[in-house]
Amino acid sequence: MIDSSRGVLFPSRLPSFTRLPPPPEVAHLVVWFWIPEWNLPPGVISRQDLVAYPALNLVVEPDQVTLSGATTRASYRELSGEGWAVGALLRPAAVAAFVESPADIVGTMRTVDAADVLSAVSAAMVPESPASARHAAAVSAVASWLAARAGSASAADLHANALTDVFMGDHPARSVAEAAARLAVSERTLQRIAHRYVGMTPAAMIRRRRLQEAAERMREHPDGDLATLATELGYADHAHLTRDFRVVLGITPTGYRETATRASE
DSSP states (O other): OOOSSTTBSOGGGOOEEEEEOOOGGGTTTEEEEEEEEEEOOTTOEEEEEEOOOSSOEEEEETTEEEEEOOOSSOEEEEEESEEEOEEEEEOHHHHTTTOSOGGGGTTOEEEOOOHHHHHHHHHHTOTTSOHHHHHHHHHHHHHHHHHHHHOSOOHHHHHHTHHHHHHHSSSOOSSHHHHHHHHTSOHHHHHHHHHHHTSSOHHHHHHHHHHHHHHHHHHHOTTSOHHHHHHHTTOSSHHHHHHHIIIIISSOHHHHHHHHHHHHO
16 A cells, blocks of 8 residues: 555655555554655755645654644645654544544644654664664654554544545545445445544545546656546546646646656656
8 A cells, every 4th residue: 555655746856755664553543654854955945745645644853743634735845954754644543642623633733742752753863874774763663652642442443444445545435435335334424434533525535546646647657648547537527637636736737747747857
């Protein structure tokens, strides 16, 4: 399920970026860990554009720990100087340990009071250590802290984890009806679960994954037919794909494809 760059709109612009599987003890809490590192020359700014997964992220940086809600639009961050982050893409079972209503933090982030994990991760991410060693130590520190904070998950929390596979897995649902059927719940119940654990509607989660796939396939096959791509991803037609791109990314599919091609040259 781990894809090295899906959701990143211009992977060629990335500094060092790694996604790692979670240790077994937190596999029910974390989809994967992600670690960017950068060391840019003075005056150089690297803009990272994202169409994020429909989930919450716990992020440890040198000066803070934050919880980021799901997003409804593409987002970006401008990197400069030297830095790193250690993030965890959270499964639904982890959400209750941080926020009562994920809908309250959609498109925003909150600071988490976690001086102990901040200290442990900062100690692990020293540049003198090999990348594999510091990444492993940082992931282990976050995993241990997260397991202690989350405690044991309820049956409802674990059932909600199926949202991850249905909407974010290798074979995602193409419609709300399909997602409800795969979870063996009604569409109304699916709506409640998505609101409770993600803060987004199932339809919005489906659109997010479609856009990720569309962007990835346009980068990989820049000469591909967009109408065919729209049909394969479950859009009614090319116009619906274009509308989603404009609403979420602020650019047309053709414009994105041209920009992505230039960025990779």
